[in-house]
Amino acid sequence: xxxxxxxxxxxxxxxxxxxxxxxxxxxxxxxxxxxxxxxxxxxxxxxxxxxxxxxxxxxxxxxxxxxxxxxxxxxxxxxxxxxxxxxxxxxxxxxxxxxxxxxxxx
Amino acid sequence: xxxxxxxxxxxxxxxxxxxxxxxxxxxxxxxxxxxxxxxxxxxxxxxxxxxxxxxxxxxxxxxxxxxxxxxxxxxxxxxxxxxxxxxxxxxxxxxxxxxxxxxxxxxxxxxxxxxxxxxx
Numbered sequence: 001x002x003x004x005x006x007x008x009x010x011x012x013x014x015x016x017x018x019x020x021x022x023x024x025x026x027x028x029x030x031x032x033x034x035x036x037x038x039x040x041x042x043x044x045x046x047x048x049x050x051x052x053x054x055x056x057x058x059x060x061x062x063x064x065x066x067x068x069x070x071x072x073x074x075x076x077x078x079x080x081x082x083x084x085x086x087x088x089x090x091x092x093x094x095x096x097x098x099x100x101x102x103x104x105x106x
Numbered sequence: 107x108x109x110x111x112x113x114x115x116x117x118x119x120x121x122x123x124x125x126x127x128x129x130x131x132x133x134x135x136x137x138x139x140x141x142x143x144x145x146x147x148x149x150x151x152x153x154x155x156x157x158x159x160x161x162x163x164x165x166x167x168x169x170x171x172x173x174x175x176x177x178x179x180x181x182x183x184x185x186x187x188x189x190x191x192x193x194x195x196x197x198x199x200x201x202x203x204x205x206x207x208x209x210x211x212x213x214x215x216x217x218x219x220x221x222x223x224x225x226x
Contacts, residue, residue: 001167033212035151042200042216043151054214086151090210093164095141095153 002091004098011104018074020101022087025068030089032070034063037084037100046085047072079105108133110201110217118195118224124188128201128217135159135182139204141213142175142186144197152197156204157184191224198222 005023012018022032032050035043045054047063050070060075070089074081082105087098114126128140142154155165157175165173169188177184188195198221202213 031210031212035213042219043213044216045205045212045214048205048212048214049210088151088212093209094166095156097151097153100150 002096004087004089004096006085006087006098006101008099009102009104011106012074012077014079014105015076018077018081018103018105020072020074020085020087020103022070022072022089022098023068024089024096027068027070027089028066030065030091032063032065032087032089034061034070034072035086035088036081037086038082043086074103077103077105081105108203108215110203110215112199112201112217112220114220114222116221116223118191118222119226120192120224121190124186124191124195124199124222124224126186126199126201126220126222127183128185129181129183130203131182135177135179135184137207139207139211140177140184141202141204143200143202143213144195145200145219146194146197154186154188154199158207193224196222196224 034047037043050065062073086100109131111129118124136159141156157163174187198219200219201217203215204211205214
């Protein structure tokens with residue numbers, strides 16, 4: 001069965017760039033999206049169709065997808081960006097989520 | 107602004123059926139796909155299944171034998187039934203709207219989630 005793999009944790013200093021990867025077989029051939037989830041809150045869509053930002057999502061959030069890896073990049077990371085991030089894609093008409101990455105801003 | 111609200115019992119006994127309803131407000135349930143997603147405490151997200159407003163469904167293969175999702179367009183709501191529950195089904199259950207119709211879409215609106223505990 002198809003799987004999406006994310007690193008469990010990523011750390012970044014305030015103001016620096018954070019990159020979170022999501023890997024899967026030929027993932028670049030599928031649309032990937034990303035969600036941010038803070039403690040006690042519902043997930044929030046931050047990137048869809050690989051690179052698009054929903055209305056209201058800051059420009060510092062960007063996405064890419066090529067080969068076997070999709071990447072969420074947060075430029076000029078702020079303390080408020082500390083959260084869990086999940087990638088999501090489709091395979092065989094079913095929805096898949098990555099295991100999630102905890103982003104720590106320190 | 108579309109809003110989704112889950113409702114249902116917070117406690118279900120093992121071997122019984124978990125039943126939840128998602129009420130959609132601020133927009134019509136028609137012309138969209140709608141999903142149920144769950145998250146065990148301290149763990150990641152798991153997609154359960156989706157329904158189109160016409161009643162067409164698709165389920166996670168790992169749960170397919172136990173899941174039924176239905177829609178009531180007259181009440182602008184859709185529902186989840188998960189039978190033969192065990193402690194492993196303890197989770198926060200979310201309902202969510204698909205941003206676009208069909209394959210490849212993301213979830214643009216989510217409910218606040220409701221914790222369902224399976225325990226005797």
